[in-house]
Amino acid sequence: MSLREQKLQKKKEDIIRSAATILQEKGLHGTTMEEIAAQLLMTKGSLYHYFKNKEDLLFQCHKIILDISNEKITEILESNQSSIHKMESVIRSHIHLSTEENVIFSLIDKPESTFSGQNIEKVVSQRSYYANCIDKILQEGVNNGSFKNINIKLSRLMILGSLNWIQQWYQPGGANTSEDISDYFVQKLVQTLTD
Amino acid sequence: MSLREQKLQKKKEDIIRSAATILQEKGLHGTTMEEIAAQLLMTKGSLYHYFKNKEDLLFQCHKIILDISNEKITEILESNQSSIHKMESVIRSHIHLSTEENVIFSLIDKPESTFSGQNIEKVVSQRSYYANCIDKILQEGVNNGSFKNINIKLSRLMILGSLNWIQQWYQPGGANTSEDISDYFVQKLVQTLTD
Amino acid sequence: MSLREQKLQKKKEDIIRSAATILQEKGLHGTTMEEIAAQLLMTKGSLYHYFKNKEDLLFQCHKIILDISNEKITEILESNQSSIHKMESVIRSHIHLSTEENVIFSLIDKPESTFSGQNIEKVVSQRSYYANCIDKILQEGVNNGSFKNINIKLSRLMILGSLNWIQQWYQPGGANTSEDISDYFVQKLVQTLTD
Amino acid sequence: MSLREQKLQKKKEDIIRSAATILQEKGLHGTTMEEIAAQLLMTKGSLYHYFKNKEDLLFQCHKIILDISNEKITEILESNQSSIHKMESVIRSHIHLSTEENVIFSLIDKPESTFSGQNIEKVVSQRSYYANCIDKILQEGVNNGSFKNINIKLSRLMILGSLNWIQQWYQPGGANTSEDISDYFVQKLVQTLTD
DNA sequence: GATGAATGAGGGTTCATTCAT
DNA sequence: CATGAATGAACCCTCATTCAT
Structure with a gap:
């Protein structure tokens, strides 16, 4: 370059x-x-x-966010940690990105009604990748007995819901630090997986 | 009338x-x-x-939703159920409203940048009421020993996050019925409270 | 009827x-x-x-005002007063109507751009009648030597201007009563006619 | 610039x-x-x-007119002419502006119902300035004996009424030239001041 | 490259007018 | 007769986008 x-x-x-x-x-x-x-x-x-235009700018915003997120989660997925540790890392990383790096996960809820042409597929595919990684970690945990009695898809949606929602209420400098939130969410959310 | x-x-x-x-x-x-x-x-x-105008329409949408929700939660709060039962009812009711009654809880994330004048306060106050009811149930549970080792505010935010997010992905007629979701979320979320 | x-x-x-x-x-x-x-x-x-419609209502407003005014001025024109007295009466009557009877002389400045069809002509003709009556009184006064060195049209326009303007500033209960204004305007305006 | x-x-x-x-x-x-x-x-x-919007455009129209008028009248007020000459100049200038320069004095009758916020005060204050200048000239004339038996406020209103009304009937190229009107109005209106 | 002027499509809102009840 | 719901045209204003300089 x-x-x-x-x-x-x-x-x-x-x-x-x-x-x-x-x-x-x-x-x-x-x-x-x-x-x-x-x-x-x-x-x-x-x-x-x-x-090129507003949509392009928005798409680039989206892409950069998802690039970072997917890079992170790939790294975690491919690491040698235990399944439980991997989920903890995913949760911590997600919270870190959204509270500290100002990475916005929920810029657009419905790619279909915002993007056109190829952009839709690209965004959808990047999102799916992230979801898939989580599902793989959960499946891994089920296979090796770390996670019990879970519905992978519903657990993923439950966890991501509580994580993505953080940006609706998180205030830098507020009563709860990013660290506090991470610790608490890690503990409680992992608890729902391990029975 | x-x-x-x-x-x-x-x-x-x-x-x-x-x-x-x-x-x-x-x-x-x-x-x-x-x-x-x-x-x-x-x-x-x-x-x-x-x-009167678009904002008014939006406000009325919001109000009707919050009226219903607050009525429901008040009823639950004042019932004779155990604390655990109350939380279960709250979760079930919230999911029911958002999936079956098409009641939208997250219409507006930032009332301040959407509403003007008195509307802001009204919305904020109605939202606070709902949050307060949940906090009261959680506190009650802590007091009578049903709930342990919880941070009331963070638990409330975690639970509401996962519940409000449902509307982002729920599809009527999809793989998971409203009932399935309720059962799963009730079980897993209450688990985070009871240790 | x-x-x-x-x-x-x-x-x-x-x-x-x-x-x-x-x-x-x-x-x-x-x-x-x-x-x-x-x-x-x-x-x-x-x-x-x-x-029938808004224009019709406006037209009727206009008509009623001009009917009253024209009736009044006809009466004065055909009376047996001196020319000076007639002008005094016209001025007093005009001020009285606009301040006391809330008769509005300047509702519409440009009938052409407000009315359509026959209404234009009717309004214009009623206005002309009023102007004509004043001109006749002025001409009468010139003929009998009461008024000297005047341009009838310009004097009429000057007088009507100062009279019609009153409604822009007159305040019932203000510093100057309708009576005060009448006395002063009669004195000063007639003075411009008699040399 | x-x-x-x-x-x-x-x-x-x-x-x-x-x-x-x-x-x-x-x-x-x-x-x-x-x-x-x-x-x-x-x-x-x-x-x-x-x-910025329609009101802004209207306000600027108003402002430019009043700036010009007030500049003119200030010049006259501060000149060394006699009081009578000053009034003559004011009348000539006013007529000139409204007939030749297309300066519109009566764009808005009620600033309060047209403008909002600070614009109201600005317009009102500029108008008052113009009125005050006239009053000062009249007072000056009373003091030095040029003008007799006059009510300053009512004379000012009478004069301004007849002048502002001109734009309602003046037609460029019509029977009366701007010059004719000026000459006649100067003569007759000053006459009402000098007894 | 950067800028500001210009455009045109579209959105919120108002309001005269019509009409079924 | 009166009402209020409904309409549709017109208006103010915004904003993404283009383009000459």
Whole structure:
């Protein structure tokens, strides 16, 4: 990658990071290109040098988030930890990303009504990958006896629900630190798997 | 209430029910008054006979949901069941409302950026009431020894997270029936409270 | 006229009187049929029993005002007073109507852009009649030597301007009573005619 | 001021000048943003680059008019002419502005029901300034014996009424030139002050 | 590359008017 | 006669997108 391309890439990531924050706060339709530009001290028109259109920008936001998340979970899945440890790591990582790295997992609930063409499939496939990884860990645990009496799909949905919801109420500097939450959620959620 | 007023009220509720569905799917800014009207075979302008403006309609949607939910939970709180039974009832009721009655709990994440004036306070206060009821049940359980080693606030948030998330993935007629989900969630979530 | 027709006529006049007040305050486009109805404790739809449409209502307002004014000025023109006395009477009458009887002379500045069809001509012709009467009085005064060195048209426009403007600033119960204004305007305006 | 800012300012003034004409003819509520835009060969949306909303545009129209008028009258007030000469100048200037420069004095009769927030006060204060200047000239004339037996406030209202009304009937190219009107109004109106 | 001007489609809202009851 | 529901056209305003400079 040439120096120029590197700078371009760097700029794109800055924009994405900034945009993601606003998009999370105000939602897709509640956020204007002007607001995104303003926060970056750019003009509206300049955004179009970096992204084809609003959907493209949103898609890139989504992609970067899912890239990071999937990289993390892959690493965990392929590690040598016990199944229980893997689930703990997944939970901690998920909470860390959403509270500390401002990674937004629930930017868009319904890819179908937001994206068009290939973007839909890409997003859906990246999401499925994340879900699949969790399911694999759970299945692994069932196989080796760590997890008992569970419905894999429902447990995954229950866990992800409580994790994704955190961003609705988490306040940096609030009564509960990210650490506190992690400890508590890890303990309680793993408990639902181990019987 | 006169016959006319009854019909008015009935119509309002029809609109609210219909609007809530679309609002849930597409979000506040993603839903147009025209779409809401079209689904009811009305014209856009007619909606304004029943609601002052879009915010008013959204507020009424919210209110009706919270009225129902709060009525239900009050009933449970004041019943003679054991603490464990009460939590089970709350979970079952919450899931029932969101999957069967199409009651949407997470219409708006940030009342402050959606509502104006008094509406903000009303919504916030109704939400707090619901949260408070759950906290009371949890506290009761702690006091009488049913629940152990729990952080009331974090447990409440964890449980509500997994419950509210259900609407993101629940499909009527899908693999898991509302009943299945209830049974599983009741068992697993109560388990996190009883140690 | 039958009793029924009399009642109808009476009702129409009530509406007109009430409507004229609001129309003066808020202007044609600033006043809604609903507001007019509300002030009369009627519903919007009922107005359409009495008037074909908004323009019709506005036209009737205009007509009633001009009927009264023209009746008054005809009376003065045909009286046996001196020319000076006649002008004094016209000024007093005009001020009286606009301050006491709430008769609005300047409801519509440009009949052409407000009315359609025959209504335009009717309004224009009634206005011309009023102007003509004043011109006749002025001409009479010139002929009999009461008024000197005047341009009839310009004097008429000057006088009517200062009179019609009164409604822009007159406040019942304010510093200047209707009487005060009349006395002062009569004195000063007649002075411009008599040299 | 940069070249760019100059062009912006120039464009704004063009719009204001054009809008003022239509606003005078049709009134605030009778004029649409589309009409204003069309006359300038723009599209509706483009107007919003220059003005925040319709009220803002109207306010700027008003402001530019009152700025000009107040500058003129201040100049006259502070000049070395006699009181009589000053009043003559005021009248001539007022007529000149309204007939030749298309400056509209009576765009809005009731600032309170048209403007909101600070705009109300700004307009009211600018209007008061103009009225005050006239009152000062009249008072000056009373003090030095040029004007006799006058009620300053009522004389000011009478004069301004006849002057503001001119725009209701003046037709460029009509029977009376702006000059004719000025000469006649100066003579007759000053006469009402000097006894 | 960056900017600001311009556009045009679309959304929320108002309101005169109609009409069934 | 009166009412209130319903309509649809028109209006203000926003905003994603384009483009000349």
